[in-house]
Amino acid sequence: MNRYAVRIGSALALALSFQLGLFTFANAAENTAYEYDGKRVVFETLVQRSGGPAVSADDPGLQQLVRNAGGSLTWDADNQYVLVTFPGPTVISFAIGDAHYLIGSVSHPAAFAPFVRDGHAFVPLKDVLRALKLPAFSPGPSVSDVAATPAPPPPLFASPVPSPQPEQLAQVTGVDVQAQAGSVTIRIGISGNGAYEWHRLRVPDNRWWIDVHTARLATAPIDQNGGALVSAVRVRQQPADTVRVALSLPASEQVDVSPGNEGITIVVSSRVVAAATRGSGTFGSIVTANASLLASPGASPARYVPANPHLIVLDPGHGGSDPGTVRGGVQEKSLTLDMAMRVRDILVARGWQVVMTRTDDRDVFAPNDSARDELQARDDVANSRGARLLVSIHVNGYVNSGPHGVATYYYKASDLALAQSVSRRIASELDMNNNGVIKDKLYVVNHAAMPAALVETAYISNPDDFTLLQSGSWRQKMAQAIADGIVDYTESN
Amino acid sequence: MRNSRIFFLLALLIAVAAIAWYISSHRASPGEVTVYYSKVDGQSEIPWTISARAQQPGESAAAYAQYLALYAASQAVTGPPPDVTAIRFPAGTRVLSASVDGSTVTVDLSPEVNHPGGALNESGEFKALIWTLTALHGVDRVAVRMAGSKVATLNGGSFELDEPLRRSDW
Known part of the structure; x- marks a missing residue:
């Protein structure tokens, strides 16, 4: 009963939204054609928002536009990112829910925050054009006119992958x-x-x-x-x-x-x-x-060859039903996610592909799962993608307030150089006690096919470390050091 | 005459040796074990020696080895005296059993060991336990159980307990 009430309510709300012009689907080519430099592309998925038109990252017109500019556009659903990549590499990135976009590492305000609808990511068109240094989009008749005529459902998502034209x-x-x-x-x-x-x-x-x-x-x-x-x-x-x-x-x-x-x-x-x-x-x-x-039976250990040498996997420790170590209202899972996302942003701005084992507060395998299932699911993210390396980010805890500082853990011999690179950068970029590189049989490190390291960034149980962990600027510094250590490693290995 | 004297001396020597062997094998000899604790730097293991009961008359070597394993594991889990700063197992952790099979000791710990924490304490706790048990004669691996069951990892720092641990794991 409640379910039907919700559906009816949703339908009414949707209809009201159309009437109010909060968003409309544009279905007339003359409304959506964009001409520049003698070229013409048609956007097929425009949605009108208060800040201007939004366009799906899957839109054939947008894809063509980016290709013409020499770039490539991808929607990274795992990480909720839309990336426009150019050789160089220069990266333009739009994060879902963030009303800013990055060109390289420089942040720019966006007309509105990118959003996801029906599994498709929509980005502000005028910001995309601005980032591509193209003229602004000026449709023919107002897109709101379309709302006055009964609009068929958006037809283009039936075939999200456009049929390639010969020149493509x-x-x-x-x-x-x-x-x-x-x-x-x-x-x-x-x-x-x-x-x-x-x-x-x-x-x-x-x-x-x-x-x-x-x-x-x-x-x-x-x-x-x-x-x-x-x-x-x-x-x-x-x-x-x-x-x-x-x-x-x-x-x-x-x-x-x-x-x-x-x-x-x-x-x-x-x-x-x-x-x-x-x-x-x-x-x-x-x-x-x-x-x-x-797994190949009887396969002998050999030097790992990443299927994707440009991909880095970051693992924010704990999440969902597992808060990790807790002090007061501060939970390890929130701190690790925050730091991992900061590391991701830095690496993406430098042109790396980054996949995170989780991008929100959830279990990677299932709520209340076993530690083994949960940790193996995190390793699977990296192993199945053939990533270059895996870095897991944690916060340490102890039964008393004595121990403090950061430590970087490794287990396999192939992990050592990565752990050392990260630890070196943390030592040089952060003014805190550094417990160095420690060998430890941690599951997520041991079961990663690639070089892996786990950073215990600070002790939630130590008052001074706890103060650091609650500081956004300190977490940014830690993220920067981890990212720098990762890049150092990739440059010498 | 000369031959009978030699036979007598030989018989006497054999009898003395047999008596000496019987006395020595049935006399309680003092035992001791080396127990380790981990310093809070997470890197250093500090040994100390504690006395253990001697092998009892009639107690088999296997039974005495079982006793030593249980005794040493219990000491490692209890940790050093309270005034010593060391990484310690979570409060309430007990050794439920310890058994020796060849070069492997299997230790069953109470569930309190799976206390949320971080890599430092998990690593330090088990390093002390494994160092202690592998100091026993003929032991080089330690399998860990929790309340009778095999566990893959601890929850806090995700220390792996899937396979028997060796000193080389650190």
Whole structure:
């Protein structure tokens, strides 16, 4: 009964909102066409807000506009960010709920805070245009006119992925195969941006292929021998604007995929790190990658090779049903989330891709779950994406007020350099007791496939540390030091 | 005559040796264990030696090893005297049992050990326990149970208890 009442109320409120012109869907092309520099794009998802029109990050017109400007636009639902990335890298970022946007690390006021509706992120159009240094948007008839005529439901979300136009297709320009001792490197040259997906069949088939989507093969079909590790490399144009590069592998060799600005590099080697059966990502001016890793029985530990070397995973400790250590009304889970988001903002402004295990107050696995399930879910975020590294942020607690200061924990040998880099930066940038780098068998660090570290930033149980933890400027300094330590590590490892 | 004297001396020597062996094997010898505690820096382990009861007449070596494991674990969990500054197990934590199987000691701790805290105290607590038990002759690994059950981690700092712990884990 209550549920129906809520639905009816929601419908009435929606209808009233339309009548009041709080937001409207624009469905007439003349209302939504945008012309600049002799080019014309049509925005198909405009929503009128009091501060101006909002446009979905999925909007084909907006996507085209950004591509024309040489950039790439992505909606990072995990982190509630809309990112416009340019080679360089320059990043324009809009955070959901924040009425500011960043160009690099410089904050600018936005007309209104970006918001999410039906899973789609909407950003202020005029701020996007301003950030892209394009002329302001001036629609034909007022968009509010549309409300006067019965508007059909917005049609465009039925196919959120726009059909590519021929000029939008990426071009596969060639394949270079280089055989070395113990490995074969295959470089797929691609101009433009797009997505890819790869698969492998298990023993005894051993076929491996990668599909480059929304792409055209700019050369004749290719058949090449790849030496002892790759018996054949075939490149073909497939239907549906897909280019397939298929490898015939004599055995179950390790295949690593690294997308980049100029295409995709595949390295086939005889070593075995883990058996993955599929993966996906994007190439071009924004690069992402992930792989579904399945533990390989008997696999020997080897140097970790990230599927996505540009991705950093941050783990704010605790959350949801688990407050962590508590003092008065201050909970560890809130402090860790605040600091992790600050670290994220700094890294994103520097052009890194960042995924957080949580972006709000929630359990990552499930409320009141076991510590193991919860911690493994956090590791899974990093492991499934093939991240470069994982940093978990915590607040320490003790039974008395004696212990104080920061400590950086590691466990695996591969974690040490990361922990040292972070600890060094904390020591140089914060005036506080530094307990240094400590080896400890912490689950989230031990079960991360990649280098990982856990920072216990301060003791909630110590009065002086507690004062620091409650200071926003101190948390910002801590976040800066952690981010600097991460970047230091990536520059030397 | 000469031969019978030699046989007599040999028999006497054997009898004396047998009596000596019997007396020594049934005499209570003083026992002791080395117990460690962790300093609050989270890095240093401080040993101290405490006396333990001796092996009792007729007590098997295995039973005495069980006793020593339980005694040493209890001492490590209790910690040093109150005036010593050390990382201590949460109040109320008790050793429910300790058993020895080959080179592994399995210690069952009461649930109070899973007290919310941070990495420092969890690491320090278990470092002291593992250092103490691996100081026992022939022991190099310690498996931890909580109220009879295997647990993956502690809740506070998420210290991992999935697998038996060794000194090399620190």
